[in-house]
Amino acid sequence: MKSVLTRGTFFRLSLAVFLVSIACALPAVAAQDKTTHAPLSRYQAAEGDEQAQTLLNADDARFFLTRVGFAPDSVELAHYVGLTREQAVHKVLAATRTVAVTPLPSWVQEPIPTREELKAQTVDQRQAEQHARGERYEELRAWWVREMATTPSPLTERMTLFWHNHFTSGQDKVAYPQVMAQQNMLLRRDALGNFRELLHDVAKDPAMLQYLDGAGSRKGKPNENFAREVMELFTLGEGHYSQQDVSQAARAYTGWCLNPDTQAYMWRADLHDDGVKTVLGQSGPFDGEQVLDILLEQPETATFITTKLWREFVSDTPDPASIEPIAARFRASHYDVKVALHDLFLSDAFWDESRRGILVKSPAEFVIDTVRTFDINYDSTAPFASEMRTLGENLFYPPNVKGWPGGTTWINSSTLLARMQFVEQLFRATETAPPRRDQNGMSRSARSALPAPQATTRAAPGGMRFDIDRWLAHYNTAAEAKPGLSIELQLQHAVLSLTPVDAIETDSTGSAYLESLLMDPAYQLK
Numbered sequence: 001m002k003s004v005l006t007r008g009t010f011f012r013l014s015l016a017v018f019l020v021s022i023a024c025a026l027p028a029v030a031a032q033d034k035t036t037h038a039p040l041s042r043y044q045a046a047e048g049d050e051q052a053q054t055l056l057n058a059d060d061a062r063f064f065l066t067r068v069g070f071a072p073d074s075v076e077l078a079h080y081v082g083l084t085r086e087q088a089v090h091k092v093l094a095a096t097r098t099v100a101v102t103p104l105p106s107w108v109q110e111p112i113p114t115r116e117e118l119k120a121q122t123v124d125q126r127q128a129e130q131h132a133r134g135e136r137y138e139e140l141r142a143w144w145v146r147e148m149a150t151t152p153s154p155l156t157e158r159m160t161l162f163w164h165n166h167f168t169s170g171q172d173k174v175a176y177p178q179v180m181a182q183q184n185m186l187l188r189r190d191a192l193g194n195f196r197e198l199l200h201d202v203a204k205d206p207a208m209l210q211y212l213d214g215a216g217s218r219k220g221k222p223n224e225n226f227a228r229e230v231m232e233l234f235t236l237g238e239g240h241y242s243q244q245d246v247s248q249a250a251r252a253y254t255g256w257c258l259n260p261d262t263q264a265y266m267w268r269a270d271l272h273d274d275g276v277k278t279v280l281g282q283s284g285p286f287d288g289e290q291v292l293d294i295l296l297e298q299p300e301t302a303t304f305i306t307t308k309l310w311r312e313f314v315s316d317t318p319d320p321a322s323i324e325p326i327a328a329r330f331r332a333s334h335y336d337v338k339v340a341l342h343d344l345f346l347s348d349a350f351w352d353e354s355r356r357g358i359l360v361k362s363p364a365e366f367v368i369d370t371v372r373t374f375d376i377n378y379d380s381t382a383p384f385a386s387e388m389r390t391l392g393e394n395l396f397y398p399p400n401v402k403g404w405p406g407g408t409t410w411i412n413s414s415t416l417l418a419r420m421q422f423v424e425q426l427f428r429a430t431e432t433a434p435p436r437r438d439q440n441g442m443s444r445s446a447r448s449a450l451p452a453p454q455a456t457t458r459a460a461p462g463g464m465r466f467d468i469d470r471w472l473a474h475y476n477t478a479a480e481a482k483p484g485l486s487i488e489l490q491l492q493h494a495v496l497s498l499t500p501v502d503a504i505e506t507d508s509t510g511s512a513y514l515e516s517l518l519m520d521p522a523y524q525l526k
Contacts, residue, residue: 069154363391379463
């Protein structure tokens with residue numbers, strides 16, 4: 001029997017209730033039960049910290065893994081149940097990577113056409129190359145989605161996404177996808193490393209120099225775009241600098257150029273303004289590197305970055321009293337990102353049950369959570385990247401220099417409908433066939449190597465396939481079985497961060513009940 005949740009009911013109730021719930025931060029929590037090498041001992045909590053020693057049950061572990069990465073499947077979850085909070089934080093930080101596990105498209109290493117090669121092209125050749133660049137951007141999006149879906153370190157990808165939205169660059173101004181791919185690798189390499197190093201590296205990154213017009217900045221004609229954004233969006237935040245600081249800093253960044261044939265960073269001393277500048281009260285013949293260091297010396301920078309991390313992992317409402325000690329330790333560590341994350345993940349605020357289910361999943365999180373939680377098979381990840389674009393998050397193409405605002409802005413009547421349609425596609429793609437390789441490599445479910453009977457599957461975008469009976473078997477039920485109250489509660493806890501907003505027919509089959517849970521507004525929250 002089908003759930004009572006109809007599309008009309010969904011829009012009459014869920015959109016209004018969902019937005020009101022977020023605005024009020026309702027604490028309606030269900031009442032049931034290649035890596036980086038920083039020495040992790042420096043991040044461990046004090047021995048007497050009783051909260052850090054609290055053991056995680058399944059709900060705690062699921063909440064933790066979803067908040068700091070993507071929703072886990074049953075295998076991932078089992079590794080964290082029974083750990084203390086401190087052990088769980090240590091484990092997730094120890095597992096972070098600096099490189100992707102998914103091989104990049106081969107064209108990423110292709111050289112950019114030189115000026116002479118471009119000049120020799122015909123009109124048709126230029127149009128064909130432009131079309132090819134667009135296709136390659138789509139392939140690059142699919143590659144990143146594949147990495148998010150299969151990575152053994154979801155926190156690495158979440159932080160790479162975080163920095164992509166912090167140090168924005170995009171396809172609209174970066175013509176060659178090779179350049180954006182190189183920036184993505186840079187962000188992943190430094191994602192959980194040192195913010196000081198990341199800032200210096202990104203400032204001279206070719207994609208950034210193109211996106212904020214720094215490559216053409218020269219003595220006598222400094223471009224102020226990067227100087228302004230590095231203060232407002234990347235370090236200090238609004239209200240902590242003046243227009244005079246921007247104008248003076250812009251002079252320091254002159255001479256940072258791109259090789260016109262390779263698009264690689266190059267220094268042009270003849271274009272640099274080596275005169276005295278005054279930035280934030282300090283004067284000298286500063287170059288761009290020195291100005292970045294001046295920004296890093298300001299305590300506002302540590303507070304600004306920590307506050308953004310708070311919004312990403314804890315709450316849309318910053319708590320200055322809780323943030324300041326974390327920011328102070330972050331700054332004292334010379335901007336070790338893991339120090340900030342360690343303190344955030346072990347803070348009382350992070351684990352406060354009233355803060356569970358108050359953050360809206362971004363399109364990337366919504367899609368990847370679904371793929372990972374239900375061990376979805378697929379032939380291509382391109383439709384998942386397209387789905388994220390439909391939901392408002394087009395990877396490698398942020399809306400503007402401020403990036404995606406996130407939070408409740410992810411949800412409106414259009415995107416909520418699209419999220420519901422994605423769930424409908426998932427349940428149209430149910431199957432019991434064994435997992436198959438996708439075009440980029442082995443699917444996640446193939447690693448479990450569990451036998452399953454053959455069956456005919458129904459077509460879905462990208463060859464998406466959901467073996468629902470196999471998934472429900474973990475809860476001792478099946479798609480056509482009626483699970484009963486105990487199993488229904490287990491399913492709720494397995495997929496929702498809150499109790500369902502909408503009523504679900506009690507006589508539902510396992511398939512109908514699960515689909516209703518995924519249609520519920522609570523499925524959009526973490």
